[in-house]
Amino acid sequence: MGFTRYLLAALLALLSALPAASAMADLVVVVNAESGVERLDRDEVINIFLGRYRVFPSGLAALPIDQPANLPLKARFYRKLVNKDLDEINAYWARLVFSGKTSPPRQAASPAEVMAWLAANRGAIGYIERSMVDARLRIVLEFAP
Amino acid sequence: MTMRALWKHSLLFRSVAMIVAVSILSILLTVAITVVVTQKRAQEAAATRLNQLVDTVESTVQVACFVGDKTLAGEVAKGLLSNSEVLEVTILADKQELARKRRAGMSQAEADHAPSLTRDIHSPFNPAQVVGSIRIAPDQQNVERSIVEEVRFVALQSGWQLTLLALVMVEAMLLFILHPIKAMSDRLHHMDARAGDRLPGLKGYVAHTEIGRLVDDINTLAGDLVASLEEERTLRLQRETDEKKYHAIFDNAESGIFVLDGEGQVSSCNPAFTRLLGVPGNVASECALRLGKLSWENPLRLAAMIQEALHDNKPVAEDLCLRLEDGASRWLSLILSPIGDNLLQGVAHDVTGLKEAESSAKRLALTDPLTGVANRLGLEARMHALVKNFTFTQRGGFVLMLVDLDGFKGINEGMGRPAGDEMLKVTTSRLAHCVGSGDSVARLAADTFGIVLHGVTRGEDADRVAGCIQQALSQNHFIEGSPVRLHASIGIALFPDDGSDVPTLQRHAELALDKAKAAGGNTAVFFDPAMAEAAEQRRHMENDMRQALRDGDFRLYLQPIVDLRGNHIAGAEALIRWQHPIRGLIPPDAFIPISEQTGLINDIGLWMLDAACAQLAVWEQAGQTLHLSINVSARQIPEGLPPSKLLEALQQHGISPARLALEITEGVLLHDIEKALAWLRAVREMGCRVYLDDFGTGYSSLSYLKHFPVDTLKVDKSFVQDMHVHANERALVEAVVAMGKSLGLDVVAEGVESAQQVQLLREMDCRYVQGYYFSRPVPADDFDIAAARVAALLAVPA
Numbered sequence: 001m002g003f004t005r006y007l008l009a010a011l012l013a014l015l016s017a018l019p020a021a022s023a024m025a026d027l028v029v030v031v032n033a034e035s036g037v038e039r040l041d042r043d044e045v046i047n048i049f050l051g052r053y054r055v056f057p058s059g060l061a062a063l064p065i066d067q068p069a070n071l072p073l074k075a076r077f078y079r080k081l082v083n084k085d086l087d088e089i090n091a092y093w094a095r096l097v098f099s100g101k102t103s104p105p106r107q108a109a110s111p112a113e114v115m116a117w118l119a120a121n122r123g124a125i126g127y128i129e130r131s132m133v134d135a136r137l138r139i140v141l142e143f144a145p
Numbered sequence: 146m147t148m149r150a151l152w153k154h155s156l157l158f159r160s161v162a163m164i165v166a167v168s169i170l171s172i173l174l175t176v177a178i179t180v181v182v183t184q185k186r187a188q189e190a191a192a193t194r195l196n197q198l199v200d201t202v203e204s205t206v207q208v209a210c211f212v213g214d215k216t217l218a219g220e221v222a223k224g225l226l227s228n229s230e231v232l233e234v235t236i237l238a239d240k241q242e243l244a245r246k247r248r249a250g251m252s253q254a255e256a257d258h259a260p261s262l263t264r265d266i267h268s269p270f271n272p273a274q275v276v277g278s279i280r281i282a283p284d285q286q287n288v289e290r291s292i293v294e295e296v297r298f299v300a301l302q303s304g305w306q307l308t309l310l311a312l313v314m315v316e317a318m319l320l321f322i323l324h325p326i327k328a329m330s331d332r333l334h335h336m337d338a339r340a341g342d343r344l345p346g347l348k349g350y351v352a353h354t355e356i357g358r359l360v361d362d363i364n365t366l367a368g369d370l371v372a373s374l375e376e377e378r379t380l381r382l383q384r385e386t387d388e389k390k391y392h393a394i395f396d397n398a399e400s401g402i403f404v405l406d407g408e409g410q411v412s413s414c415n416p417a418f419t420r421l422l423g424v425p426g427n428v429a430s431e432c433a434l435r436l437g438k439l440s441w442e443n444p445l446r447l448a449a450m451i452q453e454a455l456h457d458n459k460p461v462a463e464d465l466c467l468r469l470e471d472g473a474s475r476w477l478s479l480i481l482s483p484i485g486d487n488l489l490q491g492v493a494h495d496v497t498g499l500k501e502a503e504s505s506a507k508r509l510a511l512t513d514p515l516t517g518v519a520n521r522l523g524l525e526a527r528m529h530a531l532v533k534n535f536t537f538t539q540r541g542g543f544v545l546m547l548v549d550l551d552g553f554k555g556i557n558e559g560m561g562r563p564a565g566d567e568m569l570k571v572t573t574s575r576l577a578h579c580v581g582s583g584d585s586v587a588r589l590a591a592d593t594f595g596i597v598l599h600g601v602t603r604g605e606d607a608d609r610v611a612g613c614i615q616q617a618l619s620q621n622h623f624i625e626g627s628p629v630r631l632h633a634s635i636g637i638a639l640f641p642d643d644g645s646d647v648p649t650l651q652r653h654a655e656l657a658l659d660k661a662k663a664a665g666g667n668t669a670v671f672f673d674p675a676m677a678e679a680a681e682q683r684r685h686m687e688n689d690m691r692q693a694l695r696d697g698d699f700r701l702y703l704q705p706i707v708d709l710r711g712n713h714i715a716g717a718e719a720l721i722r723w724q725h726p727i728r729g730l731i732p733p734d735a736f737i738p739i740s741e742q743t744g745l746i747n748d749i750g751l752w753m754l755d756a757a758c759a760q761l762a763v764w765e766q767a768g769q770t771l772h773l774s775i776n777v778s779a780r781q782i783p784e785g786l787p788p789s790k791l792l793e794a795l796q797q798h799g800i801s802p803a804r805l806a807l808e809i810t811e812g813v814l815l816h817d818i819e820k821a822l823a824w825l826r827a828v829r830e831m832g833c834r835v836y837l838d839d840f841g842t843g844y845s846s847l848s849y850l851k852h853f854p855v856d857t858l859k860v861d862k863s864f865v866q867d868m869h870v871h872a873n874e875r876a877l878v879e880a881v882v883a884m885g886k887s888l889g890l891d892v893v894a895e896g897v898e899s900a901q902q903v904q905l906l907r908e909m910d911c912r913y914v915q916g917y918y919f920s921r922p923v924p925a926d927d928f929d930i931a932a933a934r935v936a937a938l939l940a941v942p943a
Contacts (some may be wrong), residue, residue: 035872046270082270092269096207099216 026130027077029141032122035060040125040140046082048125050092051102056123064105065117065126073111077127080143157323161315168307172300179299183292188260191230191288195262196279198228207269210238210277218243225281232284238266238277247283260285264283313383325356329363338367339374392869401477401493404484407455409437410450412488419475421493423469442466442474454481454489464496476500513588515566516573524587524595528640528647531599535641544598545650547658548576548614551632551666553592564624571622572631579613595654602639604671610668611635634661636671643672656680686736687743689725694748698724701756702922703773706893706915706937709907712939714932716772718808718915719757720922721749737778746778747785754791756796757805760925765800774806774836779813783824788831802832808839808859814849822853829854834892840881850888858885862896862916869901882911 023056029045031037037056040048042074047053048062056062067074077085093104108114118124119136133139151158157472199206202221209217222234222244233247247253268274329344333448343364346352357511394403401418405411411418411434416630419425424434441447447465454461460482467475478494519527531543550572569588576586576594585597597616601607614633621628636658644650652671661670693699700722708715723731732888740746757775764771777786795802807828813821829835834856842861850858860881869873878894885892897916906914919938920931 043271043274048213050270084270084548095205095217096212096214099214099220101214101216102212 010017027080027143028072028130028133028139029127029128030118030133030137031056031125031140033136033138035122035124035138037125037138037140042081043127045141048082049105050089051096051104054102061123063117063121063124065114065124066107067107067114067127068108068110071111073127073129074083091096156326157315157319160318161311164311164314168311172303172307175303176296176300179296180292183295183299187288187295191283192262194230195283196264198225198231199264199279200263200476203264203266204269206236206266206279207276209236209243210266211268211270213238213241213243215243219246220646222246230284230287231281233261233280233282235280236266237280239905243277308423321354322356325360329356329360333363334366336804338371343367371937392523393483396415399494401491403491403493405436405451405481405489405491407451407487407489409435409451411436418493420557421475421495422467423475429750440468442468447479450479450481451489454483454708455487456834458483464500479856481589509682515921516570518577518589519585519587521587521589521595524589524597525647525651527585527587527597530651531597532640532645532647538865541600542602542642544596544601544610545638545640545654546596546598546607546611546614547589547636547654548594548596548633549636549658549662550592550618551634551662556629560624560627560629567624568622568629568631572618575617575620579610579617585716593658602642604639607637607639607671608669611637615667616668625790632667634658634664634666636672637669638672653677681935683742686739686747690723690736690740690745690749693723693725694745694752698726699749699752699756700724700730701753701760701925701930703760703925703928704915704922705928705931706772706774706913707919707935707939708912709903710910710912710915714771714935716774716804717928719753719760719773719775721753722922741778741780744780744785746763746780750775750777750781750786751790754786754794756766756925758794758800761800761804762798770804772804772806772834774808774834776808776838781808782809782813783820788824788827791828803834806834806836808836808838809855811840811849814853823901825854841877847884852882852889855890857891857893857913859893859895859915860911865894865896865916866898868905869899875905877905878911880911886910 003131031040035056036058037060040056042058048056049064049066054062054064067077069086076084078084078089084092089125096102097104106117107128108117111132114126114128115132118128125140128137130139152162180938202225205217205221208214209221218236218238222236223246225231225234226246226248231248234244235242235246236244261280263278265275265279266277266279268276285885332344336344344360344367346360397415397854398415401414401421403411403414422434422439424439436447437444443465450461450463450465460480462478462480464476464478464703467477469475474497475495476497476499480492481489482491486492511519511526513520513523526909528543528545530543535541552707553565553568556568569592572594573586573588576596580586580596580598581600585599587595587597589595596610598610601610614635616863618631618633621630623629636654636656638644638650638654638657640650643653653676656676657670659673660676661668665669687738702720702722703717704720705711705714705717721733721737723733723736725731735744735764737749740749753775757773761771761773764773791805792802795805809825825835835854836857836859837850837853837855838859839861840858841864858881860878864874864878864881868878869875891913892911893913893915894902894911895915897903897906897914897918899918902916903914903918919935923931
């Protein structure tokens with residue numbers, strides 16, 4: 001009966017751990033609730049964040065905001081979005097910066113600043129942990145776990 | 146030399162030309178292939194390089210296209226143009242041209258014309274999403290340059306390789322093939338194979354190659370050719386020699402050789418043929434003559450020969466007689482052999498000599514060489530001809546006369562053969578004198594002549610000729626000074642009266658001749674049918690005698706011989722009688738002469754001997770010591786009764802030879818004296834006694850008594866019977882007795898018929914007597930009775 005007890009314990013541990021992990025990794029793309037944007041697909045998000053089109057489908061100019069680079073959140077976002085690490089993203093931006101036609105998303109200094117900008121700008125778009133979402137924001141894209 | 150001539154005559158030129166042509170062709174082909182391949186390869190290589198070039202900038206172009214960054218795109222395009230192969234770069238993003246950069250100095254058309262490279266550009270974040278495209282036009286001239294370079298290189302390389310190869314091949318051909326062949330050819334031009342020249346064997350590196358073998362083959366071939374030529378030459382010489390030889394044979398042959406056609410036209414012949422025919426022309430080509438025009442004795446025969454030979458297609462041979470211009474005739478033996486094409490090959494020999502010899506031999510066969518008149522064959526031929534003629538005409542009989550010289554044997558022996566031959570010649574001429582010109586005289590045997598009197602049918606005419614012959618022969622003929630007279634016995638037979646064919650006529654003439662001789666000779670006798678009858682009887686008798694010998698019909702008779710001195714029977718003379726089944730008892734006179742003529746006497750004599758010995762054996766058994774004498778004919782001596790047979794018979798019956806006496810006559814001594822003497826001596830040595838019978842009737846020559854060893858003389862009965870009448874006879878018997886006494890011979894007096902004669906003989910002291918007085922001959926079985934009678938007679942004193 002000892003073995004059954006251990007197995008049961010292990011299963012319980014696993015079940016308790018999974019919701020915690022998903023809660024931790026649960027990134028969502030959010031926009032200002034007043035922006036009028038309801039949903040965005042992944043390509044629309046990519047186009048906005050990687051500088052191709054900086055407008056929402058409604059014609060509203062979009063203002064993408066990056067989390068601070070030292071936070072794992074940013075790396076996790078790009079990994080989820082385009083499956084690239086930050087170095088690659090940086091190299092990408094390095095080529096574009098040269099021509100000056102477009103620029104990388106505004107770099108926030110902290111998550112709070114992200115939240116602030118999101119709230120302050122109608123066209124702002126950013127990514128945050130789900131737990132951070134409040135009424136001022138609207139989730140337009142959720143990444144599958 | 147033109148190219149064409151060079152091509153035609155020079156193997157080297159041809160080879161080189163072909164090698165050069167092939168080389169150029171292959172170079173062109175190689176270049177063409179190289180152009181195609183190189184072009185393709187260059188294009189591919191250019192495309193690869195362009196692709197690689199695009200690869201190096203792709204990520205940047207992706208970014209540029211993704212965000213539609215013209216600056217970035219322009220930079221990339223500029224960078225790409227730095228590659229010499231790139232002529233123009235165009236970057237498009239979602240139909241919008243981001244950048245178009247072209248090398249300076251190049252026109253738009255040029256760029257459009259070139260086969261450009263276009264690649265889609267995907268989003269850097271989504272490989273499935275096309276966000277633009279890049280198009281690069283390569284610098285075509287650059288590609289073509291490299292192709293030209295490549296082709297030039299390849300052409301150059303294969304050019305010198307092929308050139309080198311061609312050079313090496315040419316050199317090799319020259320070295321290995323052409324030069325040896327040229328050398329061989331040059332050598333062959335001047336080579337005299339018949340003088341023994343041959344190609345020198347190749348040395349070194351070509352010795353064992355095909356060329357080397359070719360040299361060997363040529364030499365072998367040359368050898369074979371030369372050998373063949375030699376052989377041919379030898380054959381030709383041989384043929385020429387043969388031809389000459391045959392020509393010489395043809396020209397010099399003794400036989401005529403010729404060829405003629407079915408018309409008898411001679412087309413060729415040798416000189417001998419013209420000589421044989423007696424026609425001019427000795428040259429073979431002048432043989433235009435027709436055989437039929439010559440004067441043959443039988444021209445039809447020649448034509449028939451030619452036809453026969455041609456028709457039957459086989460050789461025909463015949464002897465033909467040709468009349469020559471000088472009148473002589475020549476016999477030619479012609480042999481015609483068909484040789485086809487209606488021609489005949491002929492050979493002619495002169496057989497005149499042969500023909501003459503043949504007829505001479507024929508004559509000889511019918512002629513007696515000694516006298517020159519016909520022989521038996523000749524006479525027979527004449528008679529056959531006459532008989533044949535008679536059967537056709539029924540006219541013309543003839544007479545056959547056989548003339549036998551009496552005593553000719555004596556002349557031959559007494560005077561020698563040459564004298565005899567001369568007498569025969571004389572006789573021939575005398576005979577010829579007596580006959581006519583149409584008659585024939587022939588010598589048939591030693592001293593027998595035959596005469597055919599042609600046309601004589603009457604006996605008188607024949608008799609006249611016979612008289613003439615006897616008259617002529619009786620003329621004296623002197624041989625070595627001695628006169629010789631001949632007498633002839635002549636037998637005559639007439640044709641057809643005395644015989645209708647030649648053998649019968651001859652037989653009958655011989656019978657007549659026998660009759661004439663039997664009559665003492667010097668006479669002519671005509672054939673009489675009775676003679677033939679007698680002859681027939683003789684033949685019958687002969688057969689009967691043979692039968693009698695087989696059947697035992699002969700009987701032994703005995704006549705006692707008395708010893709007057711001892712007054713007792715001394716023995717007997719054995720005599721023979723024939724108990725004929727039909728004719729009864731036949732005395733010996735009736736058959737002994739015939740048996741002597743036919744030779745049967747020998748068989749009869751042996752029967753006599755056997756019977757006498759048997760009788761002696763009977764006496765021997767009875768204890769009687771009597772002698773028995775048997776008569777031996779002259780014909781039996783010596784072969785008919787050989788001493789060995791005598792001895793054999795005596796021994797068979799166990800008889801002492803001294804008991805048997807053999808009575809012979811003087812006639813025995815007239816034939817072959819030597820043989821008779823030998824026989825006499827032999828039988829006397831054996832122990833038999835010999836009596837000389839009929840003493841006094843024949844020659845009775847005293848010299849015979851001296852020469853011939855006999856034991857006893859038998860005085861002939863003719864003397865004894867007349868003894869008491871004629872004093873002469875008595876004196877003769879007395880003389881014989883006295884002579885016998887003085888010679889130591891016994892004497893037997895035969896034919897004693899009376900006591901008076903016995904008395905006389907006693908007085909003469911003749912010891913032995915034999916005769917009817919004492920006993921007739923009696924059958925052997927009755928001898929004892931006769932003996933008893935004799936004893937009774939002797940007991941009565943005379």
